Amino acid sequence: MTSAVSFQKVSRHFGSVRAVDAVDLDIEPGEFFAMLGPSGSGKTTCLRLIAGFEQPTAGSISIFGERAEGVPPYRRNVNTVFQDYALFPHLNVLDNVAYGLMVKGVGKPERQKAAEEALSLVRLPGYGARRPGQLSGGQRQRVALARALVNQPKVLLLDEPLGALDLKLRENMQDELKSLQKALGITFVFVTHDQGEALSMADRVAVFNDGKIMQIGTPEDIYQRPRTRFVADFVGSSNVLPPDFVQRYSGQHRWGSLRPESIRVGRGAKGDGVAARLVSTNYLGATTRLALDADGLRLHAIVPAGTAVPEEGEAVVLTFNREHLHLMDEPA
Amino acid sequence: MRSDRGPSAPLRLKIAAACGLLFLHLPILLIFVYAFTTEEKSFVWPPPGLTTQWFAVTWNRPDVWEALSLSVRVAAISTAIALVLGTLCAAAVSQTRFFGRETISLLVILPIALPGIITGIALRSAFSLADIPFSFWTIVLGHATFCVVVVYNNAVARFRRTSGSMIEASMDLGADGFQTFRHVVLPNIATALLAGGMLAFALSFDEVIVTTFTAGQQQTVPIWMLEELIRPRQRPVTNVVAMVVVLVTLLPILLAYYLTRDGDQIAGSGK
Numbered sequence: 001m002t003s004a005v006s007f008q009k010v011s012r013h014f015g016s017v018r019a020v021d022a023v024d025l026d027i028e029p030g031e032f033f034a035m036l037g038p039s040g041s042g043k044t045t046c047l048r049l050i051a052g053f054e055q056p057t058a059g060s061i062s063i064f065g066e067r068a069e070g071v072p073p074y075r076r077n078v079n080t081v082f083q084d085y086a087l088f089p090h091l092n093v094l095d096n097v098a099y100g101l102m103v104k105g106v107g108k109p110e111r112q113k114a115a116e117e118a119l120s121l122v123r124l125p126g127y128g129a130r131r132p133g134q135l136s137g138g139q140r141q142r143v144a145l146a147r148a149l150v151n152q153p154k155v156l157l158l159d160e161p162l163g164a165l166d167l168k169l170r171e172n173m174q175d176e177l178k179s180l181q182k183a184l185g186i187t188f189v190f191v192t193h194d195q196g197e198a199l200s201m202a203d204r205v206a207v208f209n210d211g212k213i214m215q216i217g218t219p220e221d222i223y224q225r226p227r228t229r230f231v232a233d234f235v236g237s238s239n240v241l242p243p244d245f246v247q248r249y250s251g252q253h254r255w256g257s258l259r260p261e262s263i264r265v266g267r268g269a270k271g272d273g274v275a276a277r278l279v280s281t282n283y284l285g286a287t288t289r290l291a292l293d294a295d296g297l298r299l300h301a302i303v304p305a306g307t308a309v310p311e312e313g314e315a316v317v318l319t320f321n322r323e324h325l326h327l328m329d330e331p332a
Numbered sequence: 333m334r335s336d337r338g339p340s341a342p343l344r345l346k347i348a349a350a351c352g353l354l355f356l357h358l359p360i361l362l363i364f365v366y367a368f369t370t371e372e373k374s375f376v377w378p379p380p381g382l383t384t385q386w387f388a389v390t391w392n393r394p395d396v397w398e399a400l401s402l403s404v405r406v407a408a409i410s411t412a413i414a415l416v417l418g419t420l421c422a423a424a425v426s427q428t429r430f431f432g433r434e435t436i437s438l439l440v441i442l443p444i445a446l447p448g449i450i451t452g453i454a455l456r457s458a459f460s461l462a463d464i465p466f467s468f469w470t471i472v473l474g475h476a477t478f479c480v481v482v483v484y485n486n487a488v489a490r491f492r493r494t495s496g497s498m499i500e501a502s503m504d505l506g507a508d509g510f511q512t513f514r515h516v517v518l519p520n521i522a523t524a525l526l527a528g529g530m531l532a533f534a535l536s537f538d539e540v541i542v543t544t545f546t547a548g549q550q551q552t553v554p555i556w557m558l559e560e561l562i563r564p565r566q567r568p569v570t571n572v573v574a575m576v577v578v579l580v581t582l583l584p585i586l587l588a589y590y591l592t593r594d595g596d597q598i599a600g601s602g603k
Contacts, residue, residue, distance in 0.1 A: 053500055073503040086501035090519040100505035103515065151505065 002065040004029045004155055004187040005050055010059035011211075012045050019045040021211035022059065027155075027189060029064075032181050034198035035191045037208030038234065043191045046208070047157050050189065051080050064154055074103075079148035080157040083164070085140045087132035093119070093143050094128030100151040118146035121180070138169045145177075149184070158190035162197060174201055195235045199223060207231050224259075227329040232257035239263070239299050246327065255328045262324035263301035265290060266317040267310050273319040278310050294318065360578065367571035375567065386568040396573060399556035406468070406552060407536035410475035411483075414532045415525060417476075418483030423517075426491035427499070437488075444481040451477055452545030459546070466548030474546035475539055479532035486528030490521045527591045530584035537581050553577055 007025035011018065020042045027033045035043035048054040049061060052073035061068040063078060079100070087096050094115050095102070101111035112128075119125055122142035132140055141161065148156055161177070162170045178201055181188045192198050198205045199219040207214045207222060207230075215227045226232035229240045238257040246256035266273065276294035284302075288309055292299040299318070303309065310316050341349075367386060369379035390396055424430075425437045443451055455474050464470060498520070502512040540554045547555065553573065560570045 051500075051504060053503075072508075073500070074506045074508050078504075080501070080504045082497045082501055084495055084497055086495055086497035088498060088501075088516055088520075099502070099507075099515070103502075103505065103507040103511045147501075147505065 002029070003027060003062075004031065004064060005189065006062045007046070007049075008060045010046075010049065010056045010061055012042075012049060012054055013057045018211045020049065020056075023211075023213055025206065025213065025216070027187060029187055030185050032178065032188045032201060032203045033190070034202035034205045035189065035208060036193070036195060036198040036205050036235070038193055041208035042211040043193075043206075043208040044159060045211075047080075047159055047189065047191050050155065051078055051157055052076050077151075077154045078157060079151050079153040079155075080159065081141070081144045081148050081161050083160045085132075085144040087140055087143055087147070089132055091132075092128060093124070093130050093132065093135070096132065096143060097128075097147045097150050099147060114150055115146070118150040119143075121149065122146045123176075137164055138173065141165065141173065145180075149186075153186065155187045155189060158188065160191055160193070162192075162194075170197075177201065199235070205235075207235060209234070225326055226257050229255055229257075229328065229330055232326075232328065237300065241325070242297070245297065246325065249322055249325055250327060252327060255330050257326045257328055258299075258320060258324060260289070260300045260302040261287075262320050263292075263299065264319045265292070265301050265303060265310070266319060267314070273317040276316050276318050278312055278314050278316050280312055281309055292316065292318065363571050363574050367568055367575055369568055372566055372568060386566075386572050389566060390569045390572040393569065395551075395556065396569070399551045399553045400573075400576075402468070402471075402550055403537055403553040406471050406475055407533045409472050410479045410536045411529050411532045413472070413476045414479035414483045415529050418480045418528065419487050419521070419525060421480070422484050422487035422491055426488050427496060440484050441481055443477040448478075448539070448541035449545075452542045455542065456545040466546065468550065470546045470548075471543055471550070471552065474542040475536040478539075478542070479536055482532045482535060483525065483528035486524045486531070487521055490524035494520050523591045527588035530588040534581040534584050538577060 003026040005027040007023050010020060010023045012020040035046055037043045045054060049056055052071060056069060094112060097115035097118050098111040101114060116128065119127060122145050124139060124142050162173050165173060202219060204216060205219055205222050206216045209230050215222060215231045222231065222235050226235060226238060232238040232240050238259050241256040241258055243253045243255055247253045274294050276292045279291040279293050282289040286305055287302045288305060290301045292301060365379065366375050368382045370381035370383050371379060421440055425433055459470055498516055499512055502516045507515060538554055543552050543555055557570050557573060
């Protein structure tokens with residue numbers, strides 16, 4: 001089967017900066033794919049390479065089997081939802097949504113009908129006469145979504161689509177985007193720096209750092225079985241354990257990761273486990289996050305709310321199930 | 333601006349403000365009054381009598397019409413050149429990054445900061461060095477140097493306030509460069525261009541210094557007026573023309589002011 005988007009050794013360098021460095025990537029048709037990484041990790045440049053706003057310095061990109069290098073954005077069957085939505089302030093909502101059809105020469109009644117339908121799809125029917133300036137942030141985002149979808153793209157690109165929304169709205173939009181993607185069957189590629197968003201929405205996640213993909217996998221893969229220290233740390237702030245520590249428990253001299261929720265915290269200075277001192281506690285509502293110091297090694301544990309928590313500064317014993325200790329590929 | 337919201341200004345401040353305004357505008361009113369005087373050899377206050385005959389006299393003087401026509405043509409063509417060059421330059425400086433961008437931006441603004449006499453002398457020596465005879469086009473060229481600045485300043489401010497991703501969005505939605513310019517860029521900068529263009533027109537219309545250095549025997553309206561002041565007869569004709577010039581330049585400037593003010597709401601990004 002042809003990939004929806006395929007990168008072969010794609011690089012994009014800006015002067016001496018390797019924004020994207022020899023990236024290989026295959027995105028399946030109909031997939032909800034997330035590009036996750038800190039700012040400057042190359043994820044947005046990858047998105048722009050797919051959209052056609054950037055051209056690769058080296059390597060080749062194909063979209064549904066067709067070579068994309070040198071093809072300008074307006075000849076690609078790919079549409080983008082921009083981070084700042086980029087709605088046209090001088091056009092009303094309906095004309096904004098119909099813009100893509102207008103420049104393709106679709107007749108007025110036809111394109112307005114299609115735009116109305118797209119607005120209903122994003123649950124904004126009847127908003128066509130308004131100006132973008134009169135809409136809330138969430139509504140603008142829906143308009144941007146409708147404006148992209150009305151062109152029936154093969155791939156929809158979303159650049160930090162939920163970044164500008166408040167928490168409640170963001171959660172609603174996450175659900176909505178996901179069901180929309182299922183209903184339409186279009187390949188969605190979205191860029192985010194929020195690991196929670198990536199894990200909850202995507203079928204597969206690519207974790208970026210320094211212009212390279214650190215790991216590609218299902219959210220569960222990425223979360224449970226990080227391959228490098230960076231992935232373990234960035235995705236869900238796992239505890240990264242040094243090789244010497246790991247050797248004591250697994251017999252192997254390798255970097256390990258341990259999820260904060262896998263650590264049990266017991267009172268007292270003795271017992272079979274890791275002796276540590278409780279540095280601080282953070283109440284997070286459903287859980288409490290504990291910062292621990294095990295002989296110079298900083299660890300974090302997350303315990304459910306309601307668990308009796310020792311005093312700060314108290315000596316504690318940490319235990320964990322050895323199966324939860326994940327050994328990483330990264331060489332020691 | 334909204335003094336009605338704050339506490340009322342003290343009386344002395346009001347008087348000072350009134351004096352300032354009178355100082356600025358009374359001489360202009362004086363010129364208007366002299367356009368109606370019956371005394372033609374010198375300006376006498378108070379005017380011995382009032383008449384509207386000078387309007388008819390002005391209307392029938394071919395030299396007035398020649399000067400006016402030259403000024404309008406020069407202003408129109410300089411403005412047209414400035415609109416094209418200024419917009420292109422503003423687009424390049426605000427939308428892209430390249431080596432020497434800041435320098436170019438400074439060099440474009442420089443002609444308006446330079447005294448007109450420097451620009452004039454420089455152009456004059458350049459023209460004579462290149463053996464270009466003084467003509468209509470040398471005046472246009474001289475005026476275009478500062479008209480470009482005005483258009484550039486207006487356009488660059490608008491470009492900066494316009495979200496750059498809008499152009500990408502348009503391309504993304506299938507519009508090529510020309511369609512994007514027509515449907516997205518132009519509507520968003522139109523009022524800024526209109527304002528800049530009108531300002532440029534007004535500046536060109538009453539420009540004296542650069543014109544004296546770049547014009548041959550031809551007279552634009554301001555040059556004609558300077559010459560006319562030396563002539564002993566029909567002096568109020570100058571005042572009639574002055575009134576027309578004030579109206580011709582004031583109206584576009586007022587309009588430009590209103591257009592750029594309203595532009596604040598139009599140019600906001602999609603955010």
